[in-house]
Amino acid sequence: MLIREATPADWPAIWPFLREIVAAGETYSWDRDTDEDRARALWFKPAPGRTFVAVDEDGTVLGTAESHPNQAGGGAHVANAGFMVDPRHSGRGVARALCAHVLDRARADGYRAMQFNAVVETNDRAVALWESLGFEILATVPEAFHHPHKGYVGLHIMHRGL
Amino acid sequence: MLIREATPADWPAIWPFLREIVAAGETYSWDRDTDEDRARALWFKPAPGRTFVAVDEDGTVLGTAESHPNQAGGGAHVANAGFMVDPRHSGRGVARALCAHVLDRARADGYRAMQFNAVVETNDRAVALWESLGFEILATVPEAFHHPHKGYVGLHIMHRGL
Numbered sequence: 001m002l003i004r005e006a007t008p009a010d011w012p013a014i015w016p017f018l019r020e021i022v023a024a025g026e027t028y029s030w031d032r033d034t035d036e037d038r039a040r041a042l043w044f045k046p047a048p049g050r051t052f053v054a055v056d057e058d059g060t061v062l063g064t065a066e067s068h069p070n071q072a073g074g075g076a077h078v079a080n081a082g083f084m085v086d087p088r089h090s091g092r093g094v095a096r097a098l099c100a101h102v103l104d105r106a107r108a109d110g111y112r113a114m115q116f117n118a119v120v121e122t123n124d125r126a127v128a129l130w131e132s133l134g135f136e137i138l139a140t141v142p143e144a145f146h147h148p149h150k151g152y153v154g155l156h157i158m159h160r161g162l
Numbered sequence: 163m164l165i166r167e168a169t170p171a172d173w174p175a176i177w178p179f180l181r182e183i184v185a186a187g188e189t190y191s192w193d194r195d196t197d198e199d200r201a202r203a204l205w206f207k208p209a210p211g212r213t214f215v216a217v218d219e220d221g222t223v224l225g226t227a228e229s230h231p232n233q234a235g236g237g238a239h240v241a242n243a244g245f246m247v248d249p250r251h252s253g254r255g256v257a258r259a260l261c262a263h264v265l266d267r268a269r270a271d272g273y274r275a276m277q278f279n280a281v282v283e284t285n286d287r288a289v290a291l292w293e294s295l296g297f298e299i300l301a302t303v304p305e306a307f308h309h310p311h312k313g314y315v316g317l318h319i320m321h322r323g324l
Contacts, residue, residue, distance in 0.1 A: 022235075029237035071280055073184075074308045075191035075317065112314075115303060117279065118233055139301030139319060141277060146236040152274075155237065157301060157319060 001094065003101040006051040006064060011040055013061035014053070017086040018043065025148045027123050028082075029155070043082075048109065052101060054085075054094050062086055063094040065102050070115050079111040079162075083126075095126070099133050107162040119156040120145050127156060134160040163256065165263040168213040168226060173202055175223035176215070179248040180205065187310045189285045190244075191317070205244075210271065214263060216247075216256050224248055225256040227264050232277050241273040241324075245288075257288070261295050269324040281318040282307050289318060296322040 006014070015036055022039065025032040030042070044051050049068035053061050063085035070080035081102050085094045106114055114135075119127060121140060131137075135158040143152035168176070177198055184201065187194040192204070206213050211230035215223050225247035232242035243264050247256045268276055276297075281289060283302060293299075297320040305314035 025236055029233035029235045031234045034234075071191035071306075071317075072196075073190065073192045073194055074187055074282075074310075075280060075306055076193075077308060078303070078306050112305065113303075115306070118237060120236075138303060141240070141275075141300060141319075141321060143274065144233075144237055144240050144277070146239060148236070155233075157303075159303060 001054055001056055001062065001092070001097055003052055003054045003097060006044070006053045008044070010053050010061060010064075011044070014043065014064050014084070015039065017088070018064070018084050020087065021084050027120050027126065029118050029120075029145060050105065050109075052098060052105075054098050056089075060089075062089040062092065063098055065098040067102050067106055067114075069111075070117070077110070077112045079106040079109075079114045080117065081106070081114060095129055096133070099129070103133070103160075103162065111162055113159060113161045116156070116158040118145070119158050120147065121154040121156055122147060122150055127158075130158050136160065163216055163218055163224065163254070163259055165214055165216050165259060168206070168215045170206070172215050172223060172226075173206070176205065176226050176246070177201065179250070180226070180246050182249065183246050189282050189288065191280050191282075191307060212267065214260060214267075216260050218251075222251075224251040224254065225260055227260040229264050229268055229276075231273075232279070239272070239274045241268040241271075241276045242279065243268070243276060257291055258295070261291070265295070265324065273324055275321060275323045278318070278320040280307070281320050282309065283316040283318055284309060284312055289320075292320050298322065
Protein backbone atom coordinates (compact mmCIF):
# COMPACT_ATOMS: atom_id res chain seq x y z
CA MET A 1 0.00 0.00 0.00
CA LEU A 2 1.27 3.44 -0.95
CA ILE A 3 -0.04 6.71 0.42
CA ARG A 4 0.41 9.81 -1.69
CA GLU A 5 -1.13 13.23 -2.22
CA ALA A 6 -4.33 12.97 -4.23
CA THR A 7 -4.75 14.73 -7.55
CA PRO A 8 -7.95 15.73 -9.34
CA ALA A 9 -7.45 12.62 -11.48
CA ASP A 10 -8.12 10.47 -8.38
CA TRP A 11 -11.60 11.88 -7.81
CA PRO A 12 -13.47 9.46 -10.13
CA ALA A 13 -12.06 6.59 -8.06
CA ILE A 14 -12.92 8.27 -4.76
CA TRP A 15 -16.46 9.47 -5.48
CA PRO A 16 -18.24 6.06 -5.70
CA PHE A 17 -17.25 4.88 -2.22
CA LEU A 18 -17.32 8.33 -0.66
CA ARG A 19 -20.89 8.74 -1.95
CA GLU A 20 -21.81 5.35 -0.55
CA ILE A 21 -20.42 6.18 2.90
CA VAL A 22 -22.09 9.59 2.98
CA ALA A 23 -25.42 8.23 1.73
CA ALA A 24 -25.45 5.60 4.49
CA GLY A 25 -25.48 8.48 7.01
CA GLU A 26 -24.04 6.39 9.81
CA THR A 27 -20.59 7.88 10.26
CA TYR A 28 -20.40 11.33 8.66
CA SER A 29 -22.44 14.38 9.51
CA TRP A 30 -22.77 15.37 5.87
CA ASP A 31 -26.06 15.70 4.06
CA ARG A 32 -26.76 12.19 2.83
CA ASP A 33 -27.60 13.44 -0.67
CA THR A 34 -24.49 15.62 -1.00
CA ASP A 35 -23.93 15.99 -4.75
CA GLU A 36 -20.67 15.36 -6.52
CA ASP A 37 -19.58 18.99 -6.89
CA ARG A 38 -20.20 19.73 -3.24
CA ALA A 39 -18.49 16.50 -2.15
CA ARG A 40 -15.41 17.30 -4.24
CA ALA A 41 -15.22 20.76 -2.72
CA LEU A 42 -15.50 19.35 0.80
CA TRP A 43 -12.85 16.72 0.17
CA PHE A 44 -10.39 18.79 -1.86
CA LYS A 45 -10.10 21.89 0.29
CA PRO A 46 -7.83 24.74 -0.75
CA ALA A 47 -4.31 24.97 0.73
CA PRO A 48 -3.23 24.50 3.46
CA GLY A 49 -5.76 21.68 3.15
CA ARG A 50 -4.32 18.41 1.83
CA THR A 51 -5.94 15.33 0.34
CA PHE A 52 -4.38 11.89 0.23
CA VAL A 53 -5.13 8.50 -1.29
CA ALA A 54 -4.02 5.03 -0.29
CA VAL A 55 -3.43 2.87 -3.35
CA ASP A 56 -2.42 -0.75 -3.77
CA GLU A 57 0.29 -2.13 -6.06
CA ASP A 58 -2.09 -1.94 -9.04
CA GLY A 59 -2.90 1.70 -8.38
CA THR A 60 -6.41 0.91 -7.11
CA VAL A 61 -7.61 3.55 -4.65
CA LEU A 62 -8.37 1.84 -1.34
CA GLY A 63 -9.17 4.90 0.73
CA THR A 64 -8.66 8.60 1.10
CA ALA A 65 -8.03 11.23 3.74
CA GLU A 66 -8.06 15.00 3.96
CA SER A 67 -6.70 17.42 6.52
CA HIS A 68 -7.10 21.15 7.07
CA PRO A 69 -6.97 23.67 9.93
CA ASN A 70 -9.78 23.00 12.40
CA GLN A 71 -10.27 26.73 12.92
CA ALA A 72 -8.96 29.83 11.21
CA GLY A 73 -6.94 32.64 12.78
CA GLY A 74 -5.74 31.87 16.29
CA GLY A 75 -6.95 28.27 15.99
CA ALA A 76 -5.17 27.36 12.77
CA HIS A 77 -2.38 25.43 14.50
CA VAL A 78 -4.80 22.56 15.28
CA ALA A 79 -5.56 20.25 12.38
CA ASN A 80 -8.76 18.43 11.59
CA ALA A 81 -8.92 15.40 9.32
CA GLY A 82 -11.38 13.05 7.67
CA PHE A 83 -10.99 9.50 6.42
CA MET A 84 -12.97 7.34 3.99
CA VAL A 85 -12.07 3.74 3.18
CA ASP A 86 -13.72 1.83 0.36
CA PRO A 87 -15.85 -0.79 2.15
CA ARG A 88 -14.61 -3.34 -0.39
CA HIS A 89 -11.11 -2.88 1.01
CA SER A 90 -11.82 -2.64 4.72
CA GLY A 91 -9.93 -4.75 7.25
CA ARG A 92 -6.59 -4.21 5.53
CA GLY A 93 -5.32 -1.44 7.76
CA VAL A 94 -6.04 1.30 5.24
CA ALA A 95 -7.52 3.75 7.75
CA ARG A 96 -4.67 3.18 10.20
CA ALA A 97 -2.07 3.75 7.52
CA LEU A 98 -3.86 6.87 6.26
CA CYS A 99 -4.15 8.31 9.76
CA ALA A 100 -0.50 7.64 10.61
CA HIS A 101 0.48 9.39 7.39
CA VAL A 102 -1.80 12.35 8.02
CA LEU A 103 -0.45 12.72 11.56
CA ASP A 104 3.15 12.72 10.32
CA ARG A 105 2.36 15.20 7.61
CA ALA A 106 0.45 17.50 9.96
CA ARG A 107 3.38 17.48 12.37
CA ALA A 108 5.76 18.30 9.51
CA ASP A 109 3.44 21.11 8.42
CA GLY A 110 3.75 22.68 11.87
CA TYR A 111 0.39 21.81 13.40
CA ARG A 112 0.59 21.31 17.15
CA ALA A 113 -2.40 19.00 17.60
CA MET A 114 -5.16 17.20 15.75
CA GLN A 115 -8.83 17.35 16.69
CA PHE A 116 -11.84 15.42 15.43
CA ASN A 117 -15.08 17.27 16.07
CA ALA A 118 -17.70 14.66 15.35
CA VAL A 119 -16.80 11.00 15.77
CA VAL A 120 -20.08 9.09 15.94
CA GLU A 121 -19.92 7.16 19.21
CA THR A 122 -21.46 4.04 17.65
CA ASN A 123 -18.63 3.90 15.10
CA ASP A 124 -16.76 1.50 17.36
CA ARG A 125 -14.02 0.62 14.92
CA ALA A 126 -13.14 4.22 14.26
CA VAL A 127 -13.18 5.15 17.95
CA ALA A 128 -10.92 2.21 18.82
CA LEU A 129 -8.59 2.99 15.95
CA TRP A 130 -8.19 6.66 16.86
CA GLU A 131 -7.60 5.73 20.50
CA SER A 132 -4.92 3.23 19.44
CA LEU A 133 -3.28 6.06 17.51
CA GLY A 134 -3.09 8.26 20.58
CA PHE A 135 -6.32 10.23 20.43
CA GLU A 136 -8.37 10.70 23.54
CA ILE A 137 -12.03 11.54 23.90
CA LEU A 138 -12.21 15.06 25.32
CA ALA A 139 -15.99 15.06 25.49
CA THR A 140 -19.05 13.41 24.04
CA VAL A 141 -21.72 15.82 22.85
CA PRO A 142 -24.95 14.14 23.96
CA GLU A 143 -27.45 13.11 21.28
CA ALA A 144 -25.65 15.28 18.74
CA PHE A 145 -26.00 12.82 15.85
CA HIS A 146 -29.17 11.32 14.45
CA HIS A 147 -28.19 7.83 13.36
CA PRO A 148 -30.54 6.37 10.74
CA HIS A 149 -30.99 3.13 12.70
CA LYS A 150 -29.89 3.88 16.26
CA GLY A 151 -31.57 7.23 16.79
CA TYR A 152 -29.85 10.04 18.66
CA VAL A 153 -26.33 9.10 19.66
CA GLY A 154 -23.36 11.11 20.90
CA LEU A 155 -20.52 12.68 18.97
CA HIS A 156 -17.05 12.30 20.43
CA ILE A 157 -14.60 15.17 20.27
CA MET A 158 -11.21 13.50 20.02
CA HIS A 159 -7.79 15.08 20.29
CA ARG A 160 -4.09 14.37 20.39
CA GLY A 161 -0.97 16.49 20.46
CA LEU A 162 1.59 16.25 17.68
CA MET B 163 -33.47 47.50 22.74
CA LEU B 164 -35.09 45.62 19.87
CA ILE B 165 -33.79 42.41 18.36
CA ARG B 166 -34.83 41.64 14.82
CA GLU B 167 -33.62 39.66 11.80
CA ALA B 168 -30.80 41.46 10.03
CA THR B 169 -31.07 42.51 6.41
CA PRO B 170 -28.30 43.27 3.92
CA ALA B 171 -28.94 46.95 4.67
CA ASP B 172 -27.60 46.38 8.22
CA TRP B 173 -24.21 45.23 7.03
CA PRO B 174 -22.59 48.70 6.78
CA ALA B 175 -23.42 49.22 10.46
CA ILE B 176 -22.12 45.78 11.46
CA TRP B 177 -18.86 45.68 9.54
CA PRO B 178 -16.90 48.39 11.45
CA PHE B 179 -17.21 46.77 14.87
CA LEU B 180 -17.10 43.20 13.54
CA ARG B 181 -13.85 44.06 11.76
CA GLU B 182 -12.47 45.59 14.94
CA ILE B 183 -13.31 42.50 17.01
CA VAL B 184 -11.88 40.11 14.41
CA ALA B 185 -8.74 42.20 13.91
CA ALA B 186 -8.06 42.15 17.66
CA GLY B 187 -7.78 38.36 17.42
CA GLU B 188 -8.58 37.79 21.07
CA THR B 189 -12.01 36.17 20.95
CA TYR B 190 -12.71 34.81 17.46
CA SER B 191 -10.77 32.15 15.59
CA TRP B 192 -11.11 34.00 12.30
CA ASP B 193 -8.22 35.24 10.25
CA ARG B 194 -7.50 38.67 11.70
CA ASP B 195 -7.35 40.25 8.26
CA THR B 196 -10.62 38.71 7.03
CA ASP B 197 -11.83 41.02 4.27
CA GLU B 198 -15.30 42.47 4.00
CA ASP B 199 -16.69 40.04 1.42
CA ARG B 200 -15.50 37.03 3.35
CA ALA B 201 -16.79 38.45 6.63
CA ARG B 202 -20.22 39.13 5.15
CA ALA B 203 -20.40 35.58 3.83
CA LEU B 204 -19.42 34.16 7.23
CA TRP B 205 -21.94 36.31 9.07
CA PHE B 206 -24.86 36.05 6.63
CA LYS B 207 -24.98 32.32 6.04
CA PRO B 208 -27.59 30.82 3.70
CA ALA B 209 -30.80 29.39 5.19
CA PRO B 210 -31.36 27.77 7.60
CA GLY B 211 -28.75 30.18 8.91
CA ARG B 212 -30.15 33.33 10.48
CA THR B 213 -28.61 36.69 11.31
CA PHE B 214 -29.92 39.13 13.90
CA VAL B 215 -29.21 42.67 15.05
CA ALA B 216 -29.90 44.40 18.34
CA VAL B 217 -30.85 48.03 17.80
CA ASP B 218 -31.68 50.85 20.19
CA GLU B 219 -34.61 53.24 20.01
CA ASP B 220 -32.79 55.32 17.39
CA GLY B 221 -32.13 52.32 15.18
CA THR B 222 -28.42 52.25 16.03
CA VAL B 223 -27.00 48.74 15.70
CA LEU B 224 -25.58 47.71 19.10
CA GLY B 225 -24.66 44.15 18.28
CA THR B 226 -25.34 41.19 16.05
CA ALA B 227 -25.69 37.42 16.18
CA GLU B 228 -25.88 34.58 13.72
CA SER B 229 -26.95 30.96 14.06
CA HIS B 230 -26.72 27.93 11.80
CA PRO B 231 -26.54 24.14 12.07
CA ASN B 232 -23.31 23.09 13.78
CA GLN B 233 -22.99 20.09 11.50
CA ALA B 234 -24.80 18.97 8.36
CA GLY B 235 -26.72 15.73 7.87
CA GLY B 236 -27.26 13.75 11.05
CA GLY B 237 -25.85 16.60 13.13
CA ALA B 238 -28.10 19.39 11.81
CA HIS B 239 -30.39 19.39 14.84
CA VAL B 240 -27.68 21.06 16.95
CA ALA B 241 -27.28 24.79 16.38
CA ASN B 242 -24.15 26.86 16.56
CA ALA B 243 -24.16 30.61 17.05
CA GLY B 244 -21.86 33.63 17.09
CA PHE B 245 -22.21 37.02 18.77
CA MET B 246 -20.53 40.38 18.24
CA VAL B 247 -21.31 43.46 20.31
CA ASP B 248 -20.03 46.90 19.38
CA PRO B 249 -17.45 47.71 22.10
CA ARG B 250 -18.92 51.22 22.28
CA HIS B 251 -22.17 49.66 23.53
CA SER B 252 -20.85 46.97 25.84
CA GLY B 253 -22.12 46.61 29.39
CA ARG B 254 -25.75 47.18 28.40
CA GLY B 255 -26.80 43.55 28.26
CA VAL B 256 -26.71 43.36 24.47
CA ALA B 257 -24.99 39.98 24.28
CA ARG B 258 -27.32 38.49 26.87
CA ALA B 259 -30.39 39.76 25.03
CA LEU B 260 -29.07 38.51 21.69
CA CYS B 261 -28.28 35.08 23.09
CA ALA B 262 -31.67 34.72 24.77
CA HIS B 263 -33.31 35.63 21.48
CA VAL B 264 -31.18 33.23 19.47
CA LEU B 265 -31.92 30.41 21.92
CA ASP B 266 -35.66 31.02 21.67
CA ARG B 267 -35.53 31.17 17.91
CA ALA B 268 -33.40 28.02 17.64
CA ARG B 269 -35.87 26.18 19.84
CA ALA B 270 -38.75 27.38 17.68
CA ASP B 271 -36.87 26.27 14.56
CA GLY B 272 -36.68 22.75 15.96
CA TYR B 273 -33.07 22.56 17.04
CA ARG B 274 -32.56 20.29 20.03
CA ALA B 275 -29.41 21.86 21.44
CA MET B 276 -26.87 24.61 20.93
CA GLN B 277 -23.12 24.11 20.87
CA PHE B 278 -20.24 26.58 20.81
CA ASN B 279 -17.06 25.03 19.43
CA ALA B 280 -14.45 27.59 20.28
CA VAL B 281 -15.00 29.87 23.27
CA VAL B 282 -11.62 31.34 24.17
CA GLU B 283 -11.09 30.45 27.82
CA THR B 284 -9.61 33.87 28.63
CA ASN B 285 -12.83 35.54 27.40
CA ASP B 286 -14.12 35.56 30.98
CA ARG B 287 -17.16 37.71 30.36
CA ALA B 288 -18.39 35.52 27.54
CA VAL B 289 -17.80 32.29 29.47
CA ALA B 290 -19.66 33.64 32.51
CA LEU B 291 -22.50 34.90 30.35
CA TRP B 292 -22.99 31.61 28.51
CA GLU B 293 -22.89 29.73 31.80
CA SER B 294 -25.51 32.07 33.24
CA LEU B 295 -27.65 31.25 30.22
CA GLY B 296 -27.48 27.53 30.86
CA PHE B 297 -24.46 26.46 28.85
CA GLU B 298 -21.95 24.10 30.36
CA ILE B 299 -18.34 23.50 29.41
CA LEU B 300 -18.17 20.00 27.93
CA ALA B 301 -14.42 20.15 27.41
CA THR B 302 -11.54 22.56 27.02
CA VAL B 303 -9.30 21.83 24.07
CA PRO B 304 -5.83 22.50 25.46
CA GLU B 305 -3.74 25.26 23.85
CA ALA B 306 -6.09 25.35 20.88
CA PHE B 307 -6.07 29.15 20.52
CA HIS B 308 -3.08 31.41 20.04
CA HIS B 309 -3.99 34.58 21.86
CA PRO B 310 -2.03 37.62 20.62
CA HIS B 311 -1.02 38.63 24.18
CA LYS B 312 -1.55 35.55 26.34
CA GLY B 313 -0.05 32.89 24.10
CA TYR B 314 -1.59 29.44 23.76
CA VAL B 315 -4.84 29.19 25.71
CA GLY B 316 -7.70 26.68 25.69
CA LEU B 317 -10.92 26.69 23.71
CA HIS B 318 -14.04 25.70 25.59
CA ILE B 319 -16.68 23.59 23.91
CA MET B 320 -19.95 24.74 25.47
CA HIS B 321 -23.39 23.17 25.14
CA ARG B 322 -26.94 23.35 26.34
CA GLY B 323 -30.15 21.56 25.46
CA LEU B 324 -33.13 23.48 24.11
